[in-house]
Amino acid sequence: MGTLPITTETCEDELGVSKEVTSFVLPLGATINMDGNSIYYALVAVFFAQYFGIELTMASYVAIILTATVGSIGQAGVPGPSLLVVAVLLAANIPVEGLPLLFGLDRIFDMLRTAVNVTGDASCAVIIENLKQREEMKALAK
Numbered sequence: 001m002g003t004l005p006i007t008t009e010t011c012e013d014e015l016g017v018s019k020e021v022t023s024f025v026l027p028l029g030a031t032i033n034m035d036g037n038s039i040y041y042a043l044v045a046v047f048f049a050q051y052f053g054i055e056l057t058m059a060s061y062v063a064i065i066l067t068a069t070v071g072s073i074g075q076a077g078v079p080g081p082s083l084l085v086v087a088v089l090l091a092a093n094i095p096v097e098g099l100p101l102l103f104g105l106d107r108i109f110d111m112l113r114t115a116v117n118v119t120g121d122a123s124c125a126v127i128i129e130n131l132k133q134r135e136e137m138k139a140l141a142k
Contacts, residue, residue: 003118011122025128029121034072036116040109041068041088044102048094056092063091074077097137 008026011017017025045064049056056064071084089096100107 001030003114007118007122011125014053015122015129017125018132021123021129021132025125026121029124030117032073033120033124034113034117035120036113037072037084038068039116040113041072041085044085045092045094047086048089048098049092051098052095054094060092064088067091 002028005007008022011022012019041063045068046056048054049060067088068084071087081093086096086099106114
């Protein structure tokens with residue numbers, strides 16, 4: 001959420017995306033497109049499973065994927081350690097004793113997640129702009 005003004009300016013000025021598309025796609029993406037968070041939660045779960053010597057079953061992987069994906073969609077766009085990672089770990093029966101280590105490093109990880117999320121939002125805006133231009137060209141050709 002904090003990067004939305006800069007992402008909007010970059011998309012419009014440097015990537016050639018129209019104001020119409022950026023004003024719709026970017027806020028929507030900032031709200032529901034949390035790819036970085038979803039990937040992060042899955043990686044944390046697998047890391048802790050390996051750290052504690054827990055063998056994950058297919059059901060555990062499915063639980064991790066579903067919890068991380070669904071949970072990241074509605075997550076607030078604020079910096080700081082997220083308690084959603086606890087839900088992901090609990091869904092796969094992974095102990096949460098390692099969380100202090102994770103929370104100590106979370107600020108660095110948060111910056112990386114934000115970079116992935118912003119890149120995904122900008123990419124979607126460029127794709128939608130290209131699709132919109134194609135449709136306009138088809139309409140003009142008729």
